[in-house]
Amino acid sequence: MERRREVLVGLVVVLGIAAGVFGSIWLKGGWRGGQTELRTAATSVGALVRGAVVKFRGVTVGSVGSIEVLPSGEAVMVEMRVLEELVIPANAAVLLAPESMFGEWQAEILDRGEFGLPPFLDYPEEGVLPGAALPDFSRLTATFDQIARNLTTISDRVEVAFTEETAMNLKGVIDNVSVVSDLLSEIIAQQTERFEDLAEGVDESAQELGAAARAARISFEHFDSLLLGADAEAMMADASAGLRNLRELTEDVGSSLGDMRSAAQRVDATFARVEGLLTALETPDGSFGRLLGDPALADGALEVLAEFRALLADIKENPGRYVTFSIF
């Protein structure tokens, strides 16, 4: 009897403790072998918290240990515990970004070469990886807007130097923009359907977006026919108008998406097409901008484009990252 009781008590205690210990280890993401510490510094950490996952090439390799603002106040130091055997690229950087559209953030170790943006903070201390927190969606749309403005400026100057090659490039651009607008209007239709019960304002802006997209599409179709006729001057005038349309469109996209954050994950497909548009703007040899005789403007525009493209690449991979939607 006594023996039995001892065994029972022992069994329950061991089981309970085992459930607690193994359960919590399992919930944390399983056993990790030896761990080593990595540090990164960034100007801001967004919504990163202790215990957030650390990823490398999409695989969880550790967790965030501590987050502290440096005494100087100039940056935030983030300590991460990662697998000991992890080999990270020589020019590794750490990107802090939302993991999903529900607001939890992660720290992602990546190759800085493959990912030029956003501006990583190079902290002057040995062993501290450059870090940066991704901007959220509003900053993205602002960038989008800036690009559109630059495009308009470029097109205003197109008259200065216009060759057949440029025209062909432009035609490619326009084709792409046309596809973009198609997609946008399609998305908008979808979103309108899906978020019917959202606020009326959203509905309205969605319809405006649709209208803007349709208008853009019509002007681009006009473009197409003009290009066939190769009437360069008329075409450029139209191009300018078309790009203004595009700008309006993007502005609309910006404001509407501000309202429809939860729709964001849908946008990635569209942006893939926009990327095609950007490629077309840049190629072939010698960029579009340079032909326009204003290298400073062209460089500025190209920088913006590169920035935008990097963002797009990331948006494509992690659509939810750009939307902060918190439930808890």
Place this chain on the structure above:
Amino acid sequence: MAELLLRPFAAIGNLTLAGLESMGRAWRLFASAAVSIRNTDVWMPLLLPQMARVGVASVPIALFIATFTGIVMALQASYSLTGTIPSYFVGTLVGKTMILELGPVLTGLVLAGRVGANISAELGTMRVTEQVDALETLAYDPLAYLVVPRLLAGIVMFPVVVLLAISIGIAAGWFTALQLLEMSSAEFVKGLRIYYAPWDVWFAVIKSLSFGAVVTGTGCYCGLQTEGGAEGVGRSATRAVVAACMIILCLDAFWAAVLL
């Protein structure tokens, strides 16, 4: 007329004084019990049987409740989470609520009924049949003999029972998600892990520790305060359960405010 007006105030005053007095007595009991811990030779041999009674015997009921809580949580979570919220949040909800709240508190409340009433009735019977006095005349310290082993058993065994209950509750929710909600294991686990923080488990352990002390403590206190035969025993058992439940809920709020 004046008497009529004063009566409610007198009643409130009486109630307050009685409450404070009772609280004072309880604290004195626990302070004396803490002093009695040094009489290890008295309570040590009794600890194991009490751990068996308080802990092991409570496992089945705790697991039973945890199982159904897990199932219900999963079903209700999937009912509430519609539209844009992904289904893996069923896992998050089941895990978080089981670990942080339902595991410790439901187990605590049920064990308040099971363990608290049991202790109170037992000690109450011993009190009214003079067995407590008998212990004293036989040179035993009743606090070391009766209160300490029960209190320690509660403090040690509650977290164990609660951890088991949490595990089973989550497992039940998982099973429900797989069988009734057409979720995949991977989805459920993703939801479980996504917001998990190791502190959650410590929180549950701290909570259940305190609940263990509360349930066994009120049981001992009400039991030893028993007066008036069989009826008194019944009364103090009821009082122990009610008091323990109320204190558990207050403590629950207190810990949530202090520790989270």
Place this chain on the structure above:
Amino acid sequence: MSIRLREVHKAFGPKEVLRGFTLEVRDGETLAIVGPSGSGKSVLLKHVAGLLRPDSGSIFVDTHSVPDLSRKELTRLRRRIGYVFQFAALFDSMTVTENVGMGLRRMPEWDARRIAARVEECLALVDLHGLGDRYPAQLSGGQRKRAGLARAIAPSPKFLLYDEPTTGLDPVTTTVIDRLILRMSDEMGVTGLVVTHDMTSAYRVADRITLLHDGRARFTGAPDEVQAAGDEVLRGFVEGDPDLYFGRNNDGT
């Protein structure tokens, strides 16, 4: 002088139970305190064992002032005091053997074998031989009382306090218990304090009898003095006459 109470007062809330009780129990004698139910006899006994503290007054057992003893000293004193409870107060969760051995297990000089031998001896003394493996619930009322007595005498105490040892027992068992009480005092020199309302039993076991009335010791004397006394209250109690006990003009209310 082995047990001395002087001017002991004790009240439970508004109810004054002891109102200046004074008594001396001499070394080796057995003194019976008689009085009706609810007169505070058990309360008195609990004061002697240190289970209750007096509101005022002094209580000495040997040279120790009971209310002033520390916990440790009280524990030491209690090893020399045996207490026989009214309803035996056996521990329900233990067998009779375990019950009787309880007090001995607290004493470091007693090992398991010595305890077992002593328990057997005490059980034989109270005629419970062979019932050691039973639980209290399986015993009759008389057997329980005897087991309680065995538990009290097992550590060979110098003082024995009996709380209603014969109440509720049949005449034969009463006689058995009374003989045991006598034996304790005759053979072992135990100082006994018996609380009872059973006059037959009191005459049989007591060297002196004290009537507890109205919170005080109304009369103290040897059994023959009690029988000869003219005190109305004492006669009222002994003869079971409420008119005498409560006073003629009082109908017992």
